[in-house]
Amino acid sequence: GENVEQHPSTLSVQEGDSAVIKCTYSDSASNYFPWYKQELGKGPQLIIDIRSNVGEKKDQRIAVTLNKTAKHFSLHITETQPEDSAVYFCAASSPPNDYKLSFGAGTTVTVRA
Amino acid sequence: DAGVIQSPRHEVTEMGQEVTLRCKPISGHDYLFWYRQTMMRGLELLIYFNNNVPIDDSGMPEDRFSAKMPNASFSTLKIQPSEPRDSAVYFCASSLDGEQYFGPGTRLTVT
Numbered sequence: 482g483e484n485v486e487q488h489p490s491t492l493s494v495q496e497g498d499s500a501v502i503k504c505t506y507s508d509s510a511s512n513y514f515p516w517y518k519q520e521l522g523k524g525p526q527l528i529i530d531i532r533s534n535v536g537e538k539k540d541q542r543i544a545v546t547l548n549k550t551a552k553h554f555s556l557h558i559t560e561t562q563p564e565d566s567a568v569y570f571c572a573a574s575s576p577p578n579d580y581k582l583s584f585g586a587g588t589t590v591t592v593r594a
Numbered sequence: 595d596a597g598v599i600q601s602p603r604h605e606v607t608e609m610g611q612e613v614t615l616r617c618k619p620i621s622g623h624d625y626l627f628w629y630r631q632t633m634m635r636g637l638e639l640l641i642y643f644n645n646n647v648p649i650d651d652s653g654m655p656e657d658r659f660s661a662k663m664p665n666a667s668f669s670t671l672k673i674q675p676s677e678p679r680d681s682a683v684y685f686c687a688s689s690l691d692g693e694q695y696f697g698p699g700t701r702l703t704v705t
Contacts (some may be wrong), residue, residue: 582639
């Protein structure tokens with residue numbers, strides 16, 4: 482099955498700086514890569530995703546890049562704000578063959594004011 | 595849309611009791627997933643359905659756990675009998691075309 486590894490496990494940044502989280506996956510059949518943000522006491526929230534037919538996607542201050550050859554993808558948050566503090570999870574799946582998401586272990590991001 | 599709805603939000607029960615968690619997926623979504631989240635094990639997929647049919651229940655930990663989806667707008671996860679090690683947050687998620695949207699979760703405490 483798919484194995485997703487996520488680094489770092491914790492990340493502390495100064496407000497206004499950028500944050501980068503990296504994930505690797507093992508199954509070359511994976512073609513869908515979402516990122517989730519989970520705040521304390523809430524369910525994971527889908528914040529951005531990328532499919533294997535594109536290399537980069539951006540939505541305001543967040544962007545995701547995908548390198549299919551190296552089997553890794555990254556989340557970039559620019560101009561971080563205190564409300565970006567949360568746990569972030571990367572995941573991978575291979576729809577339409579398999580809709581199960583394989584999750585990374587999560588990164589706890591703390592934005593220092 | 596109201597998003598995925600789960601009830602109850604919190605459940606405290608005694609060991610040996612039956613627990614039923616409920617989920618209403620987003621209208622029009624054809625996949626429904628049940629997850630369990632703990633500090634030790636992270637986010638675990640328990641079972642998922644496609645068009646109300648269970649597709650993969652390999653994540654269900656024991657026969658004490660069962661899940662049903664009688665129609666496109668409702669699913670239940672039942673634990674009978676419950677044990678302290680079942681204490682966790684249980685999430686339901688629904689999906690269309692691969693994008694999964696999670697509910698707010700049910701925090702289960704078994705004493």
